[in-house]
Amino acid sequence: MRIFQVLTFLVAASTAAYGSPGGVLEKVKKIQVDQTVVDQPDKVDNNMAANLIRFDLRAAVKDAHLDEGDAPIKAHFVLDEFSSESRARRLIGLGTGRSICTVDGKLVIQDASGTELASVKIHVRGSVAYSPGDGNDARSKPISDFEQRLHEEIEKLK
Amino acid sequence: MKLKKFIGPIRRWPLPPGCQVAAMPCSPNPRLREAAKTIVGLAACVLFSALSVFAQGEQVFKGDICLGPEGRTPIVENGQSRLPCTIPHPKRGAKYILFNSETKATYQLEGHGKAKAYAGRTVVVVGTLDQSTGTIHVDEIYRAVPPKVMQAKSVYIFCDACPRGMAAAWRAAFQALGDWGKFDVTPDPKSADLVFIFSANPYVGDYVTRDGPDKRQVNVDITYMNVVDPQTGQNLWGDSRQWGSLFVPKATRDLIQELRTQMEEETQNDPQALADKHRSRKPPPSVAN
Numbered sequence: 001m002r003i004f005q006v007l008t009f010l011v012a013a014s015t016a017a018y019g020s021p022g023g024v025l026e027k028v029k030k031i032q033v034d035q036t037v038v039d040q041p042d043k044v045d046n047n048m049a050a051n052l053i054r055f056d057l058r059a060a061v062k063d064a065h066l067d068e069g070d071a072p073i074k075a076h077f078v079l080d081e082f083s084s085e086s087r088a089r090r091l092i093g094l095g096t097g098r099s100i101c102t103v104d105g106k107l108v109i110q111d112a113s114g115t116e117l118a119s120v121k122i123h124v125r126g127s128v129a130y131s132p133g134d135g136n137d138a139r140s141k142p143i144s145d146f147e148q149r150l151h152e153e154i155e156k157l158k
Numbered sequence: 159m160k161l162k163k164f165i166g167p168i169r170r171w172p173l174p175p176g177c178q179v180a181a182m183p184c185s186p187n188p189r190l191r192e193a194a195k196t197i198v199g200l201a202a203c204v205l206f207s208a209l210s211v212f213a214q215g216e217q218v219f220k221g222d223i224c225l226g227p228e229g230r231t232p233i234v235e236n237g238q239s240r241l242p243c244t245i246p247h248p249k250r251g252a253k254y255i256l257f258n259s260e261t262k263a264t265y266q267l268e269g270h271g272k273a274k275a276y277a278g279r280t281v282v283v284v285g286t287l288d289q290s291t292g293t294i295h296v297d298e299i300y301r302a303v304p305p306k307v308m309q310a311k312s313v314y315i316f317c318d319a320c321p322r323g324m325a326a327a328w329r330a331a332f333q334a335l336g337d338w339g340k341f342d343v344t345p346d347p348k349s350a351d352l353v354f355i356f357s358a359n360p361y362v363g364d365y366v367t368r369d370g371p372d373k374r375q376v377n378v379d380i381t382y383m384n385v386v387d388p389q390t391g392q393n394l395w396g397d398s399r400q401w402g403s404l405f406v407p408k409a410t411r412d413l414i415q416e417l418r419t420q421m422e423e424e425t426q427n428d429p430q431a432l433a434d435k436h437r438s439r440k441p442p443p444s445v446a447n
Contacts, residue, residue: 051336
């Protein structure tokens with residue numbers, strides 16, 4: 001009897017796992033990337049940060065083989081904190097061309113009515129929007145650390 | 159002589175009663191009379207020159223400088239015969255024309271020896287049109303921003319050969335283009351209408367053809383900006399600033415500002431303002447095409 005119960009549970013669990021819907025972006029072909037939301041501007045030390053973040057999100061959408069443009073499914077990034085490296089560190093790194101930033105926030109996916117479909121917390125310390133040294137091939141695009149992380153998260157939602 | 163004839167009657171005109179009072183004490187003094195004559199003469203000169211410019215009807219024309227049909231030999235492409243805009247070795251005495259691809263209008267160019275130097279390029283011509291012969295009497299010719307740049311909506315920023323201090327060019331360009339707001343800075347080079355290439359090395363027209371990284375040695379001294387057609391790799395606009403490694407961001411912003419100013423001027427269609435601006439601007443260094 002107990003064995004029967006265990007077998008029933010296993011069958012039910014595997015059926016549920018197999019039949020469960022995929023990520024929120026499973027059947028999505030196109031995403032609209034909205035402006036970055038900055039709730040606390042005093043925690044963002046770079047006036048370009050919001051635009052850079054959106055640029056990377058657009059790039060990550062492309063990397064995930066999704067089209068970007070007007071669409072019912074929308075994505076945006078809620079930026080909680082953005083800090084560029086200090087001047088002292090920049091001086092130490094002078095000559096490398098690398099610019100390290102710390103980004104804290106969450107990636108939000110919404111449907112046409114504005115209902116939140118997914119929200120993923122993201123913390124990255126690395127390059128944002130431009131990564132020197134990766135893009136010397138005219139036909140390839142340099143991938144920053146932040147873009148790479150966003151790409152991974154979007155892939156998980158597919 | 160003509161000026162004297164013009165000034166003579168003016169001097170004999172009776173002054174209105176109110177002015178007579180003020181003029182009376184001045185009349186006996188010959189020095190002041192001479193000064194008055196000079197002022198009237200100068201005013202007449204200014205008036206005449208303004209009238210002559212107005213009468214000429216200077217206009218701004220845009221188009222491509224091409225060889226006239228008699229200077230070219232038709233070539234056959236895909237079974238169709240067409241006249242190329244320029245050929246490497248045109249016949250002696252070949253004349254150049256201005257061809258506007260949008261309106262399909264063709265003008266003969268007269269009175270300017272520089273047309274040959276702009277052969278095959280998109281230009282702005284400031285001059286007077288003789289409607290009867292379709293000839294433009296050229297005053298000035300400037301290299302124009304090509305229509306593809308003027309009509310573009312999206313750009314991709316490509317920081318080529320951007321190690322060390324040159325890496326700052328990308329962010330400076332991103333910020334400057336964001337402030338301008340004319341172009342959408344896209345992360346996808348394939349969907350961009352234009353590619354803005356920033357580099358410490360001059361562009362050699364290899365955006366499409368180059369396989370792998372730029373292997374030239376990079377010495378960050380000059381910041382080059384080239385606006386390139388992503389389909390053909392053709393250089394549509396370019397300039398540079400030799401401001402050293404520390405001023406790469408400033409040089410980048412200045413180059414974008416130069417392009418912005420030029421584009422805004424050309425949309426205004428004011429021949430005098432255009433001519434003044436170009437005269438005051440130092441000539442840009444030559445760029446590889």
